[in-house]
Amino acid sequence: MRRSLSALFAFLAAPLVTALAMLVILPPPATADRTVVGGQPAHTALAPWAVALGSRERFGEARSGQFCGGVVVGPTTVLTAAHCLSRDVLGVDWREVRDLRVIIGRDDLRGSGGVEMAPRWVWINPGYDRIGRSGDVAVLTLPRRLPRIYGIAMAPDGDRAYEPGARAAVYGWGDTRGNGSYASTLRATRVRVLPDEACEEAYPGDVEGEYRADSMMCAGLPTGGRDACQGDSGGPLVARGKLVGLVSWGGGCAEAGRPGVYTRISEVLSMMTASG
Structure with a gap:
């Protein structure tokens, strides 16, 4: 499930496909009833790029097995933290997690809204410093393209x-x-x-x-x-x-x-x- 960083990010340089026939058809992002420290309710309808990572095998059925977050930055590209896929978090090597999922468009993790996708490829920054914590990034490549509304632009240097x-x-x-x-x-x-x-x-x-x-x-x-x-x-x-x-x-x-x-x-x- 490994792939080079340049290949993983190739989709980001290309225009997003807009023809509906070429898009994965997803239900509208779910909304949740009113219920992050000092935070307030948010909705994936307004932040569709905010996704969850889950494994029921490792973390149980409650809350869809959520253990970390992620963010959609391209039609098939999700960023997360490298340490999320570490043995310290998962308890095992990430390759042993058979039900790793990216949960998209689900406000309430107790429900079944949105979709879940198993990543097609996983790239963990080889330069991640577990002690110093620099380079804390990993990339998950989805098996199907998402509609354009699910991605968020990344701010370049100097922005x-x-x-x-x-x-x-x-x-x-x-x-x-x-x-x-x-x-x-x-x-x-x-x-x-x-x-x-x-x-x-x-x-x-x-x-x-x-x-x-x-x-x-x-x-x-x-x-x-x-x-x-x-x-x-x-x-x-x-x-x-x-x-x-x-x-x-x-x-x-x-x-x-x-x-x-x-x-x-x-x-x-x-x-x-x-x-x-």
Whole structure:
């Protein structure tokens, strides 16, 4: 199930197919009743690119076996965090997970809305540093093309979406309180992109980790209270309508002075360019 990075991203450079005959026909993204730390209900109808990763074999039937998030960036291309597919998370080598699924268009993980797809190919960044946590990205290639509305544009280097102070939102089905209270419905929380200096001060390389501005970015609020948490890993951070980050790591959840750290999408794009 491995494939070169350049081949996996080939679809991103090509125009999306618009003819209905060439699209996978999906039901409309499901909506959920009103029910991420400091977040509020969100809906895949408005954020169709926000997807869940699930394995009932590893994590049980509840919540569709969800264990991480992901984001659709091309007709068959889903990004997630490399650590989501690690033995530390799955308990086994990812190749041994027989029912790995990308769950698309499902707000409420207790239901059956949307569709589930087993990835056709999996690429895990060989440069991912498990200790330093840099390069935390993986790519899942779907077996069928998605309609154009399911993808989100990735912000290139220099885009204003990365500017400190930019309003952003992070999406996921993870822990809503930092105590194991996992959400069943999609949630989002509003944060701000923070300057690299603040991130470096928060994570100077102690036991919690080291912030690296070349491959990471961070977001949150100075007072805390809003953040991604366990179970949100690999999910999208969106600013100015573009994908800027993937949930990666942080010190606790929504703590003051401990913002969430994200894989910087401009670095992912540079990896694509370097791979040809």
